[in-house]
Amino acid sequence: MEARTGDRISVVAAKTGSVTREGEILEVIEGDLHVRYRVQWTDGHESLFSPGPGVATVLPGSKPTARKSIAKSTARTASAKKAAQKKPAATKAKPR
Numbered sequence: 787m788e789a790r791t792g793d794r795i796s797v798v799a800a801k802t803g804s805v806t807r808e809g810e811i812l813e814v815i816e817g818d819l820h821v822r823y824r825v826q827w828t829d830g831h832e833s834l835f836s837p838g839p840g841v842a843t844v845l846p847g848s849k850p851t852a853r854k855s856i857a858k859s860t861a862r863t864a865s866a867k868k869a870a871q872k873k874p875a876a877t878k879a880k881p882r
Contacts (some may be wrong), residue, residue, distance in 0.1 A: 789814060792847035795825055797837065810847065 789795065789811050797807045809827035815834070822836045835842075 789821075789823060789844040790847070794845040794847055795823065795835070795837075796843045796845065797835070798841055798843075811844075 791811055791813060793811045795809055795811055799806055807827055809825040811823045812826055812832070813824035815822040815824065820836055822834050824832065825835050826832045
């Protein structure tokens, strides 16, 4: 399986009844024995993934580079931090 940055990856569920995971390949890391991919999954998480034979399918990406999705992820994280800062701090009830 040959994959490039920006391609989509689909991983077959290991257990019956589990859902197939999909994500975007952000980086291809070639080692001596195997290839690993840094993947941003559709649920927003990122992980390093080293697929076994027949487990994953790579689909050509519709995006020219993965930088856009990294920027989107960073923007989401920044906006979440701002929203958390805007919430008023909880006040403790004074004992009587």
